[in-house]
Amino acid sequence: MPAAAAEPVATLPHPTITLLQTSSLSSVVQSELERMILSGELPPGEKLTEVALAARLGVSRGPLREAFRMLEEAGLVRTEKNRGVFVRSLPVEEAIDIFDLRATMEEFAGRRLAETIAPPALKEIKGLVEQMDQAAKAKDAHAYHRLNLRFHDRCVELAGNAKLTAIYRKLIKELSLFRRLNLAETMLMPVSAGEHRHIVKAIASGDAELASRAMFDHVMESKARTIKNHQRPPAAGADANGRAIEKASR
Numbered sequence: 272m273p274a275a276a277a278e279p280v281a282t283l284p285h286p287t288i289t290l291l292q293t294s295s296l297s298s299v300v301q302s303e304l305e306r307m308i309l310s311g312e313l314p315p316g317e318k319l320t321e322v323a324l325a326a327r328l329g330v331s332r333g334p335l336r337e338a339f340r341m342l343e344e345a346g347l348v349r350t351e352k353n354r355g356v357f358v359r360s361l362p363v364e365e366a367i368d369i370f371d372l373r374a375t376m377e378e379f380a381g382r383r384l385a386e387t388i389a390p391p392a393l394k395e396i397k398g399l400v401e402q403m404d405q406a407a408k409a410k411d412a413h414a415y416h417r418l419n420l421r422f423h424d425r426c427v428e429l430a431g432n433a434k435l436t437a438i439y440r441k442l443i444k445e446l447s448l449f450r451r452l453n454l455a456e457t458m459l460m461p462v463s464a465g466e467h468r469h470i471v472k473a474i475a476s477g478d479a480e481l482a483s484r485a486m487f488d489h490v491m492e493s494k495a496r497t498i499k500n501h502q503r504p505p506a507a508g509a510d511a512n513g514r515a516i517e518k519a520s521r
Contacts, residue, residue, distance in 0.1 A: 370494035381486030
């Protein structure tokens, strides 16, 4: 009789491969949760329930828990013993501290750009400011906010200090947790756009002192507006963090 065919031997993934797969999935989950937090889809104070999020994202709890750990390191969530994981609410005092750090970082960036910026990079940031002008004229606050973030991020990145850029981006993500309704947002957009035009003009002039001061003053003006808006009562139809209250459609 012919020998019976051998049963196939089940092979388990190598531990390193399993670790890489889990790590990669955790990073994907972390990125998606970060997007949801920064967009306000998961607002400050929201509890992140493992069961619901695992089902929503189609993953097991292992990668989700690792994603929670990474988000906590990034300052976007907090873990409370016996209660769970929550999206952080950033106190106004901490937001003000971040503005002070931003001002110093962007002051450095302005100085460096005035000294070293290449024509293509200067054209790029001029283009961003032109788009901001268009958004301000159209009273498109969402587009203006997105372009504003891109402008500042790009200026810091172009300064050429990778460590500074990484720290700056972490602080900006944390600052996004502080959500107050700007009651005069559309009115202030042209003012803000003018400040950005002044920044680009100062950088293009090659005057390091002028450019660094323009960047510093702009951030400090943003800080002053934040303090002023925080002292105002929330607008009708908004909660204490300035988020619009929408009627449930469910």
